[in-house]
Amino acid sequence: MRAVRFSEYGGPEVLRLADVPLPEPGEGQVRVAVRVAGVNPVDWKIRSGLFGGALERPRGLGQELAGVVDAVGPGVELSVGDEVFGWAIGGAYAEYALAGTVLPKPPGMSWQDAASLPVTGEAAVRGLRELAVVPPDVLLVHGASGAVGSLATQLAVHRGITVIGTASEQALSYVESLGATAVRYGPGLVERVRAVTPKVNAVFDTAGRGALADSVELTGSADRVLTIADPDAESHGVRFSGEATQTIEVLRELANTHEAGDLRIQHARSYRLDEVAEALRLSETGHARGKITIEVA
Template identity: 50%
Template sequence: MHTVRFAEYGAPSVLTVEEADRPEPGRGQVRVAVKAAGVNPFDVKVRSGAMRFGTLPRGLGSEVAGTVDALGEGVTDTAVGEAVAGWALTGGYAEYALVGTYAAKPEELDWAQAAALPVAGEAALRGLRELAPRKGETLLVHGASGTVGAIAVQFAVAGGVTVVGTAGEANLERVQALGAIPVAYGEGLADRVREAAPQGVDAVLDAAGHGVLPDAIALRGGTTERIVTLADGAAQELGVRFSSGGAAGQTPEVLRTLLDAQAQGRLVMPEPRLMSLANAAQAHAELEAHGSGKIVLIP
């Protein structure tokens, strides 16, 4: 099979397409013939060496959608040929990948839509779960036009929460269309949020990591209570909770919540940009350069 791997940390050019044996599923795992694999900022950090773990050479890609190709021992909740989406245990930038946590792909979603949801969707739902905004409260979402922020906004609004969403000037209309009160980034941000939410801010979810935590603390009256960041490394020194997630939050229930919401039109996401597996290096370069928009690789 074709797979994307890298033998040294560095620029996107270290990514190469290689031939490898198909992985064999272990107990509780399925092998998936990959139809689409999401590209995420986490992949960029691993490839660049900003985050180092495991051994080299290695593959990349943690979210995939495709058809079940083989079953590991003990698997009874799916069958060969079924369409699924989930988190890859082996590099998802490949023609075949092992998946341990998965859910059936609704017919209403294409492969790319399904592959674009697991990572960002889990992060958004995790942030909301940790903050637990209640109906009638006001939630501030930093980075509301990004993939994670947009998902968080829509689920919060659906739960009766008033959402103030920050974004760049070019994305304010999108934030408003999602049901949030749009506020532009830049100097004077805290004052603009106060004007948009004179009732105050009950909780803050930072999905952007653009140094907004001091403003978030000010808007919460000087306390770090009910502030969660998914992206800002300055969290620890400021006493803010950094939510990094992990396998515990990657459940079939989370996947079904996300996939069903999009299939039923309750979660509206922009169409991801499609690129070939051979162009994985270009995908990384564009993600580093622009930092927004979802890219999905098609084997």
């Protein structure tokens, strides 16, 4: 089968499309014939060596996939032919990939949407869970037009939470379309938010644009602010959430919200499997304006 591999850290040029053996599913695993794989910033960060670790052999990339079950390991209730989405094991940028945590794909969900949900959707669900926001709370989402921020905004609105979302001037109308009140980020943020509401119960920072001090001022407590993007969290007494929880329950919540029509995904561009290097180049710019995906089949 064809799969993207790299043997050394570096830029996009270290990636190659190789012929590799078909992987065999182990206990609790399935092999998936990949239709679409999702691209995330963590992929180019791994490729560039930001997380370190020796490369003892060529390794794959890509954490989320959508496709058709091709083989089933022991202890799995799924069947060959089932359409699924979830997290890949060993790399989703391949014609076939192993997976341990997958859920049947709802019939009305596109392959592109399914491959776009696991990583960013998990981060959105996790942020809302850790902040424990409930109606009638007012939640401020930084980066509400981004991949994680837009999903967090929609999930919160679906739960009946009032959302204020920060974004650039160009993205304000998009944030409004998600059901939030949009506010431009940047200097004067506190005043603009207070012009909308006198009270913010919690802040979810998905952008990392240096808004933590303003966030603490708006909530009155660093305990009510959570970031997944700002490395200065500790200096502000703010929690940094970085550990993913890959569970069926997370996938099920995403699938149910999508089926209810309350989860819309903005897609940027799709690439072929032999164009993964270009896809990661776009991801690394931070200006994709939506989810990047890899069309495998």
